[in-house]
Amino acid sequence: MTCKSVEKVAQAIEQMVTQGAGPWQAAVCALAMAGYKARHLDQSEAKEHLKKAQARLIATRPTNTALAQRLELAMQAAEMALEAETPLDQAITQWLGETRRQIYADYATRGRLGADLIEDGDGILTMCFAETSFILALAMAWADGKKIHVYVPETRPFLQGAKLTAPSIHELGIPVTLMGDNMASGLMAQGKIQKYFTAADLITVDGHVVNKVGTYQHAIAARYHNVPFYAFAWGLDPTRPDRASVEIEMRNPDEIKTFKGTPVTHPNIEAIYPAFDITPPELVSGIVMKNGVVRPEKFGGSY
């Protein structure tokens, strides 16, 4: 998809055209585009133009605050370029290139940590698309000779599990089974699941894991069956002290009431689509971060 304005990029992010590491990179590229379009403006007008683009891009997804944090860093790079009177778009894309290199190095580090948590013979449950570090963890465990089998819930209504996660694992040649979002606990009761791994869109200072809706119910079921739950994350968000400070994105209920435009229920029925849920630290065995696998309470918060 080609987007020729900040507004089009923002709409694409809202429509979830890209997942995982996609949205924040698309947002930073949109900021660079705004910088380029501001090249003939004076300094204060250019700054105003960038601020407006930044605000629109931050508003796309209220729950995952990593996008906002990275846009803020890109803005700092742009402001330095403004003062130095060098091109804004080049400053932002240079910042993006450096950050991307660092982040892909982090993916590899966290992938290794995740692979070492996996044991030979493990059945592994995931939810939604657990990011590059999870896929890398599977690839590394498989390369280490560990026989694994991955179980992927489809992740209604956007079907990231069916459309993205299961095909990614299948491409690696690792055995993978797709199922509904209502089937994992039955597999746990049959002893088929030994580990549960997800990404985390946000981790609060007191260790709550915010991730795609459905993560929480599997975390409860995992605890009931003594299956450890690990979440891959960049780190915590210092601006989110606890669950009360988290904004859960409420998406358009029509995504529940229709499938590719075909209605699945009576048109007058009310529906809800909270895109994320919150798992408390007591259900989390560890957060896989670049410095190691950390218990959420080690973050220094209380729960």
Place this chain on the structure above:
Amino acid sequence: MTCKSVEKVAQAIEQMVTQGAGPWQAAVCALAMAGYKARHLDQSEAKEHLKKAQARLIATRPTNTALAQRLELAMQAAEMALEAETPLDQAITQWLGETRRQIYADYATRGRLGADLIEDGDGILTMCFAETSFILALAMAWADGKKIHVYVPETRPFLQGAKLTAPSIHELGIPVTLMGDNMASGLMAQGKIQKYFTAADLITVDGHVVNKVGTYQHAIAARYHNVPFYAFAWGLDPTRPDRASVEIEMRNPDEIKTFKGTPVTHPNIEAIYPAFDITPPELVSGIVMKNGVVRPEKFGGSY
């Protein structure tokens, strides 16, 4: 849908054309049709013909054994007619009429028991289509002036929640919210759910509740949030002592891999679709049966 042979009725039951009290009544009507078609056969040939029809109809749904139990009773009525040399189809439809009257009286009794479990202000979670007695319980609680709100998971992949349960409740004028199968635990954490009600396709002698896949994960989440779980049921199945004796129907994985014929994943990816799961008695607050709301361990089994 009109079916002019036992085989067509069996296929319609397999394709889940009818739900709740529909399948067993359709199966008994098919047995009556077999009896009518056998009217010119001699006694042993007619019995053979009926036995064949009975076996085909029992094979339609291996998990819910109520259909098999009722077909057996209808067969006994047919065998008495065979000996008395009276028309088989009339004997079977007469048995059906009497049994239906009795069962609808039971629905009303169980509806009343369910309504009395509901408190003013309750948020009520259900799963799949929890049968006539659940809908009656809601209608009676509402008529008693209790303000309630019902939350209905869509029930992938067949979407009974979206297509049948939510519209049924909406028709009664009771507030209802449709959602994905991955969203109930988030609502529980927000304090929006006070009761969890489902049907039961089968109850084992030792008190395990077998019901539509997804029932179990909500039962685990309900216990985690101190929400009581009640299942509406006819009674236990004396031929199923424990969970090991239950056959879980594994349906066609294409129902997960496609939506109305549209693929949702890579064609080579393996999928599973277990149609039911098993909730242990320790997670069940009570079984709503015609004689009262009974704790599963009172069935006399051990767990």
